[in-house]
Amino acid sequence: MEKGQISRTSLLSKLDDRSVHNWMRAKIATIPKFAVQAGYDTDGDPIYVGRVNRNGETFPAKVIPRKRRAYASWAGEEHVINDVELLSGHYYAWMPSIGGIIPPHAVRLGRTSEGEPLYVGRCVWRGSLTPGKIQPSHGCLYFPFGGAELRTEQYEVLVQPETWVASSGHEIVAGSVLAGKDADGDDIYVGRAYHGNNLLPAKVIPRKGCAFISYGGQEHIKHEYEVLAGNGYKWWVTDSKNCLPVGSVICGRTAEGVPLYVGRGYWGGSLTPGKVYRSHSCLYIPFEGEEVLYEQAPITQETSHNSARLEHHVALHFFINFSI
Structure with missing residues (x-):
């Protein structure tokens, strides 16, 4: 692991050990x-x-x-x-x-x-x-x-219906749904952006002033995009092919109308969101100028790329499917 990178275990625990609802203990008068x-x-x-x-x-x-x-x-x-x-x-x-x-x-x-x-x-x-x-x-x-x-x-x-908020540049939308961390530690949020007639899941990094999508084997930068905002979302680990849990969030559609879901994977020292096709049994993520294809695999499987362990997440609306 390079200096400054966060370990996979600590990264996941920091991101996921949070209440999906913000219930705050407080004095009644405050x-x-x-x-x-x-x-x-x-x-x-x-x-x-x-x-x-x-x-x-x-x-x-x-x-x-x-x-x-x-x-x-x-x-x-x-x-x-x-x-x-x-x-x-x-x-x-x-x-x-x-x-x-x-x-x-x-x-x-x-x-x-x-x-x-x-x-x-x-x-x-x-x-x-x-x-x-x-x-x-x-x-x-x-x-x-x-x-x-x-x-x-x-x-x-x-x-709390799904809410997409138009954004650009370094703006941090209130209540943005956190997806992961970039290799340098910058926060990544769930977003989506148009590429031609395709509305594609995006990784939004406010500190970098832009969002990134993957299409046609390449990573593309977007300066105008939408950010998913609100509470009540949870990442669910899946390790079987063609398995999208009930309630998975549709983040966009192809030009032909095929729905696209948002997933995330641990790759190259980052926890990065990308797009999921129901029929492809894989996750596509934008990373360092390329579109990286991850074959869906059990979370314990080792791969040769940076010795990274695959972990495929699918965003679920927590209100519908899980207990608090």
């Missing part, structure tokens, strides 16, 4: 930056999205800083809580739903003790817009209000 607002109380006080863990279960919390209080509900009652985590991040939205229906990209809050996933929701109730938990099998939203745990079958679901 709201973290970019805290997600859920609504307002009957007197107009802002309410923020929070959560609390109790006996192995995770419950939503309505956090009201002006009252220096947070509330959660279970067993039919509303409870005042002091130890709470707040959700912080960008590009969240609320989508109307009913009867336990969960839309795509819904924010998973946690699971019940029986393993059923729970989602963040909110509803209008007696002059307030208040958050709670959606339990799909019960067909409703549960929320704390007036000392009780109430329920409604009409509600909104907190979602």
